[in-house]
Amino acid sequence: MHKGKGMKFVGDSRISAERKPNIPKDYSEYPGRTxxxxxxxxxxxxxxxxxxxxxxxxxxxxxxSPLEGMADPTDAAYIPLPDWYFLFLYELLKYEFASGDFILLGMLVLPGLAFGALLLAPFLDNGPGRRPHQRPVAVGMMLLGLVSVVWLTYTSASHVDWESRAEANKPIPASEVTIDTEHPGYASYENSCVACHGAELEGGAGPALVGSDLSAEEIATIAVEGIGSMPADQFQGTDEELEQLADFIVTVNESAE
Missing domain, CATH: 1.20.5 (Single alpha-helices involved in coiled-coils or other helix-helix interfaces)
Structure with missing residues (x-):
């Protein structure tokens, strides 16, 4: 207080009078640490x-990635494979110590230990350094996991002929097939065949009918007597409807040529 001069305030020297924008802290005095x-x-x-x-x-x-056709549970010769990012686990189950009586070891124990170790790696090696040679435990576990996954994936994929596999299971484009819904045999196909052979004869639970070179008589015989994994008496209808069904399938194949 000064007489005749009014009241004055004294500022705290620890608080800056100027407002500065929010800027990150200067870490230049701690190079390489943070x-x-x-x-x-x-x-x-x-x-x-x-x-x-x-x-x-x-x-x-x-x-x-090669795309295959629809799954066919009636094809006993088909060997299913997981996607490429699970091939290393698929290959692991081929070894004696991870299959047979030890299947639980290969399915749960070994993958669980491997992924659990990777999750714990940062906590097991929590040194202040960030360079690889300063984190030997974490880096070693990561390299071991990476090499194992790459090797198992390569070993599994090297035994598969991917091009032939994709070609054998190549789906037929729908644009190549013309379905005449006005054909007299279309109703019979919907009632007896569409569940297994698909709405456009592309196949499903049963084989594809498009591309078949069977005659109408052969198709009618198969529909009644069955063939392979297809049981007999799949078609339920009159002889006239059977002829119309066979003619419908032949007509679709002619339009696809």
Whole structure:
């Protein structure tokens, strides 16, 4: 207080009188130890993720995954395979210590230990350093897991002829098939055949009928007597309806040629 001068306030020297925008803390005095999350660390992570994503997209364009036809439970010769990212687990189950009497070991115990170890790796090796040689436990476990997955996947995939497999199970494009719903035999096909052979004769639980070179008489015989895994008496109708059904299937095949 000063007489005649009114009241004055004394500011605290620990508080800046100027307002500054929110900026990350300066870590230059601690080089190599830590850094600001935004933008330093986040930018590095984004760049690394972008490089991986672009590389992965290029790989999928250069080597597209082969698509197969619909599953056919009546084909006992077909050997199902998991997608490529599960092939290493599929290959693991071929070894004696992970199959047969030890199937639970291969299905649950070994994968559980492997993935659990990777989850615990950052906690088992929580040193302050970020360089690989400063984190031997975490880096070693990650390299061991990576090498194991790559080797098992390569071993499993090397025994499969992917091109022949895809060609043998190649679905027939719907555009090549013309379905005449006005044909007299279409109603019989819907009642007796569509559940197994598909709405466009493309196959399903039963084989595809498109592309067949069977005659109308052969088709009628098979519909009544069955063939292979197809039981007899699948067709329930009159002789006239049977002839119409056989003619319908032949007509569809002629339109697909």
């Amino acid at each position: 850094e600001a999350f935004w933008p330093n660390f986040l930018l590095k992570e984004w760049l690394a993720g972008s490089v991986f994503l672009v590389g992965f997209l290029c790989l999928t364009l250069a080597h597209p």
